[in-house]
Amino acid sequence: MTQAVNVTITGGAGQIGYALAFRIAHGDVFGPEVPVNLHLLEIPAGVRAAEGVAMELDDSAFPLLNSVHVHDNARSAFDGTNMVAFVGARPRSKGMERADLLEANGGIFGPQGTALGEHAAPDVRALVIGNPANTNAAILAAHAPDIPAGRITAMTRLDHNRAVAMLAKKTGAPAAAITRMSIWGNHSPTQYPDLFHALIDGVPATEKIDDHEWVAQEFVPRVAQRGTEIIQARGASSAASAASATIDHLHDWVHGTPKGDWTSVAMPSDGSYGVPEGLMCSFPMRSINGEWEIVQGLEISDFSQGYIDISVEELKQELKIVEELGFTPGL
Ligand code: NAD
Ligand code: LMR
Numbered sequence: 001m002t003q004a005v006n007v008t009i010t011g012g013a014g015q016i017g018y019a020l021a022f023r024i025a026h027g028d029v030f031g032p033e034v035p036v037n038l039h040l041l042e043i044p045a046g047v048r049a050a051e052g053v054a055m056e057l058d059d060s061a062f063p064l065l066n067s068v069h070v071h072d073n074a075r076s077a078f079d080g081t082n083m084v085a086f087v088g089a090r091p092r093s094k095g096m097e098r099a100d101l102l103e104a105n106g107g108i109f110g111p112q113g114t115a116l117g118e119h120a121a122p123d124v125r126a127l128v129i130g131n132p133a134n135t136n137a138a139i140l141a142a143h144a145p146d147i148p149a150g151r152i153t154a155m156t157r158l159d160h161n162r163a164v165a166m167l168a169k170k171t172g173a174p175a176a177a178i179t180r181m182s183i184w185g186n187h188s189p190t191q192y193p194d195l196f197h198a199l200i201d202g203v204p205a206t207e208k209i210d211d212h213e214w215v216a217q218e219f220v221p222r223v224a225q226r227g228t229e230i231i232q233a234r235g236a237s238s239a240a241s242a243a244s245a246t247i248d249h250l251h252d253w254v255h256g257t258p259k260g261d262w263t264s265v266a267m268p269s270d271g272s273y274g275v276p277e278g279l280m281c282s283f284p285m286r287s288i289n290g291e292w293e294i295v296q297g298l299e300i301s302d303f304s305q306g307y308i309d310i311s312v313e314e315l316k317q318e319l320k321i322v323e324e325l326g327f328t329p330g331l
Contacts, residue, residue, distance in 0.1 A: 004035040004066040006081045006121070010112065011088025012040025012070070013049035015236060016129060019243035020085060025057055025065040029083070029250045035066040041077035041088065042070065074115035081120045085246055086112070086140065089130025099321050102135060106327035109136045113143025120147070127249055128154045129242060133187045134266050135318040138280040141268065142328040149278075150292050153253075154266035156183040156191065156282040158238065158245035163193040163223045167200070170219075171208050177201045182284035182298075183264035184273075185311025186318075191282065192307035193223040197298055220307065257287045262295050273300065273308070279315050 007024055011017050017040065023029075025038055038057065042050040047070060054068040071077035078084065090104040109128075116126065124147060128137035137154035144152065160183050168175040179202075182194040195215065198205040209215065222229075230238045249265065257263055265285040269275040272283065272294045284295040300308065322328050 002034050004037050005030060005083065006037045006039060008039040008041060008077050008081045008084040010041045010074075010077070010084065010086050011046075011130065013042050013046040013053055014087060015239035016087045016242045016246070017050075018053060019240045020087065020246055021053060021057060022060065023243060023247050025060065025062040025068075027062075027064045028247050030254060032064070035064050037067045037069070038065065039069045039071060039077050039081065041074060042072060043088070044072050046088075047072050074112045075119055078112075078116050078119040081116075082124055083250065084116065084120070084124065084126045085250070086126060086128040086136070087130055087246075089136060091131075098318075099325075102132065102318060102321050102327075103325050105130070105132065105136050106139050106322050106325055109139040110143050110327050113140040116140065117144030117146055120144075124151060125250070125253055126152045127246065127253075128152070129246055131187070132318060134280040134282070134315055135322055137266065138268075138319060139322055139327045141280070149268045152268075153249070153292065154187060154280055154282075155242075155245060155249055156187050156264045156266050157249040158242050159183045159187060159191055159193060159223060159226075159282075160264040161241070161245050161248065162226045163195065163219075166219060166223055167195055167198060167205060167209075170214070171200055171205070173200045173208075178205070179258075179261040180284070181264070182262070182295075183282045184284075184304075184308045185282055186315050187266065187282070188311070188314060189224045189228070190307075190311040190314045191224050192304065192311055193220055194284075194304055195219065196301065196304060197284070216303075252287045253292065254290065255287075256289075257285075262286045265292050267292055267294075270294065272296065273298075275308075275312055276316070279312065279319065281312060281315055 040050045050070045133154040141152040164178045184192040266282040269279045271277045285292045
C-alpha cells in the first residue's frame with residue numbers, strides 16, 4: 001500500500017472546507033492509490049463544528065481516508081503536512097477598508113507562514129484560497145523563507161474555470177473543448193481573463209468570436225465580477241465551485257496539466273511578461289513533474305497589456321500596504 005499523505009485544510013468547518021474535505025477524502029487530488037490523513041484547522045469557535053465535519057467524514061467510510069484530526073493550533077495542524085489548502089481567512093465586514101482587511105489577514109497568514117515553515121514536510125505544497133488570496137499568499141511565503149518560492153501559490157483556478165464556462169456558453173462548445181485559457185493578475189475584479197490564446201477544439205477562439213465588443217463589455221467584466229454576482233444570488237460567496245477549483249488546482253499540480261493545455265495559477269513572478277519579480281501574480285501555467293512553470297512566449301496585445309498593468313498595479317499596492325504594516329519581512 002502506498003504511504004498516506006497528510007493534507008491540511010485551514011477553515012475546515014467553513015463553507016468551502018465542508019465541500020473540499022469530502023472530495024480530498026474521496027481521492028480526487030492524489031488518485032485511487034493514495035491514502036490520506038486529513039487535518040482540519042479551525043479557530044477555537046469553529047472547533048466544535050469541525051468535529052462535526054470529522055464525524056461525517058468518518059461516517060462516509062471513504063476507503064482512502066486513513067484518519068481525520070481536528071486542530072486549534074497551526075503548529076500541530078502543519079506538523080509533517082504535505083499539502084495545505086489555506087481557506088480560513090478574515091472576511092471583509094461592513095465599514096472595513098481594504099487596509100483593515102489586509103491587516104487582519106496579515107495577523108493570520110504571518111503566524112501560519114511561520115508555523116508552516118517550521119513544521120511542514122520538506123515537499124509541502126500550499127494553495128491560498130482565503131481572500132485577498134494573492135497577498136495572503138505573499139505574506140505566508142515571506143514568513144516561510146525556506147519553502148521554495150513555487151511551492152506557495154494562490155488560487156485563480158476558479159476564475160479560469162469561470163472564463164472557460166462563459167466562452168463555452170457563448171460558442172455552444174462543451175467546456176472540455178476549450179483549452180489555453182489564461183487569467184492574469186490578482187484574484188479580484190481587476191483580474192484579466194484572456195481568451196486571445198484560447199482554442200476551441202484546437203481552433204483559435206478568436207476565429208469563432210470576432211465580436212470584440214462582447215469580449216470587452218461582457219466576457220472580461222463578467223468573469224472578473226462573477227464572485228460578486230454569486231454573492232448577490234446566494235447571499236454567500238461561492239463555495240462548491242471554489243472547492244471544485246481547489247481540487248482542479250491541486251490535482252493538476254500533482255498529476256500535471258493535460259498535454260497541449262495549460263491552466264492559471266498565482267505564483268511569485270520570475271520577471272516574465274514584465275511582472276516585477278516576486279509579485280504573487282496569476283499567469284498561464286503548466287504543471288510539469290510536480291512544479292508549476294509559467295507559459296512563455298505568448299504575444300500580448302496592447303488591449304490585453306492595459307488590463308494586465310492595472311491588475312499588477314493593484315497587487316503592488318496591496319503589497320505596499322502589508323509591507324508598511326510589517327507583514328512581509330524579506331520581500
Ligand atoms: P466561511 O466563513 O464559511 O469559512 C471560513 C472558516 O475559516 C470559518 O469556519 C472560520 O472559523 C475559519 N477561520 C477563520 N480564521 C481562521 C484561522 N485563522 N485559522 C483557521 N480557520 C480560520 O468562508 P468560506 O465561504 O469557506 O470562504 C473562505 C475564504 O475563501 C474567504 O476568504 C472567501 O473570500 C475565499 N474565497 C476565495 C475564492 C477564490 O477563488 N480564491 C473563492 C471563494 C471564496
Ligand atoms: C469568488 O471569486 O467567488 C470569491 O473570491 C468572492 C469573495 O469575495 O469571497
